[in-house]
Amino acid sequence: MSGAHEDLTREGRVWKFGDQVSGDDGIIDFSAVRDGFGKAFDEPLLKSMCFRRLNPRFPLEVQSGDIVVGGANFAHHNHIEVSAAIKLSGISVVLVESSESGFIRRALSQGLPVVLAPGITKLVQDGDRIAVNPATGTIRLADGRTVKTQPFSERMVAIWRAGGLVESLRHEFQAGAGTYG
């Protein structure tokens, strides 16, 4: 399981957004929500529209490993395309004041850690470089100060590290005795 010695800290540039940001009709356009379950994502479309309406520079300038900081009720009204768009954009971690738990759960199943960090928007600015370790709940701010939030559970870390739910379970079952029953 986890690497006690593995550094699970993710450091990157902050893209900061405000309170009450809609998922389907804000982070992406509702037109990108697929009609039906289980269909493939239109990845180029999702990446091109991610956060565009809130910050047109985001899809053009976002770098792999960057960090999103969102306000209260971040990504409300969201289909799975919303967390997919953020993950596909290369974001390593999302810190939020608050979010629907369904968004957090779906995002983690896709391999995107969304970390509840009440008070975070008062501590970071857009463009800051910060470091986040979801496994320990540690956030290192741009000025070097450290703040703590709830650490992920072991299962959450396993899903995140594997890159998503299915990958995590596949590792687990293929490493063990899991076979078709």
Place this chain on the structure above:
Amino acid sequence: MNSSLPRGQTIVQKILARHSGRDRVEPGEHVTCVPDHVVTQELYWPTHKRNLDRIGTYRLARPEKAVIVIDHTPSAATGSPHAATHRLLKDLTAQMGVENFFGPNTGLRHLVLVERGFARPGSLIFSDEGNIASIGAVGALNIAMSSDMLVALLKDENWVTVPKTVRINLHGRLQFGVSARDVIQSILRDWGGGEFLQCCVEYGGPGLAMLSMDDRQTILASTFHAMSDTAVMDVDDIALAYVRERAGDRPYEPVASDADAHYERVIDLDLSSIVPLVTLPPEQTGATPVGAVAGKRIHQASIGSCAGNRLQDLRDAALLLRGRKIARHVTMYISPGSQNIYAQAAREGLLEIFAEAGATVLSPGCNTCWGYLGVLNEGEVSICTHQFNYQGRNGSMDSHVYLASPLTVAASAIAGEIVDPRPWLLEASPAGSVA
């Protein structure tokens, strides 16, 4: 008292502590819980099947804990992909050893869980929808999951973030012509802006005794629209009487919050202050007194969904439809919540009333609520007891869905336009004996 000492715990803390092998858990903690049951519906199973194939196992950790229900697609029409899903589940549940598989027309998971005693006081149920918090009426806790339902099925555990608790104390009693549906629509209007994020909504107070089990499930089933994690109710004698008839010899233990438990917020709600409401499209927060939209011409009226398909909902509709006809330009659909409700509606003569009024009774299932049946055309207006009113939910992006109680829906179906049900009720029951 030393403030550093741990305070008492709320219902959700206690249930999650018990199921994680802990004495207590704190809001915000991410804990690992072992569920009593894992309940899923058919629409996700083609995806679950693909994921199981990639994982490389169909071996469930505890097949007896799985409850799999076909409730969204009671029957598959020509060309529908859902016929294949029905076949898939019949075969796969047999292969996986899932005995608690309930096929078309059994009813909604919500009803199956309480009617058949899977959900009992203190139970922890992992499910695939937040509206299954309706099981909180028997003191069971619903935690909604996504594709990670597979963790629960394959590992008999999953991670849960312990919610904070909001307490809603109910007082007084519902006035004439007002339903539980009006109660939850008023709560969503007043508290639907994100105030309940990361929270379990815990209902109680003296007014609870004035609400039937059906009322309670309606309120709980729609609470998730306030973005809460889940919802639950105090277990009183009414709830215990319901459970006793259904639990058989399976154990249960009611859980109550401690007197010194910490609440994120305490809300007092006077049931007698609530009037018949209609929630306007497309937001859940758009409830307005019915008078504000009275006269709006409708094309469709539907009784159904996990927030409006129980026996009391059907009885309320029948009270108004008895001896009357729906308007000629209106199509009316009624979807009983389970085969038990369907059968009881038959025994009570409700189905006959619906048929003679010109309504279409569909088989038990979600049906019209998610737009599977009763599709709306451009420009059409529906009033219904469904869960959602966003654009396109029931058909055309240019159709309009108004949410209301079964009484308001039935009265409007007769009038052909949105109306206040109270004058119609008085006419149906001059003694004013209905509440």
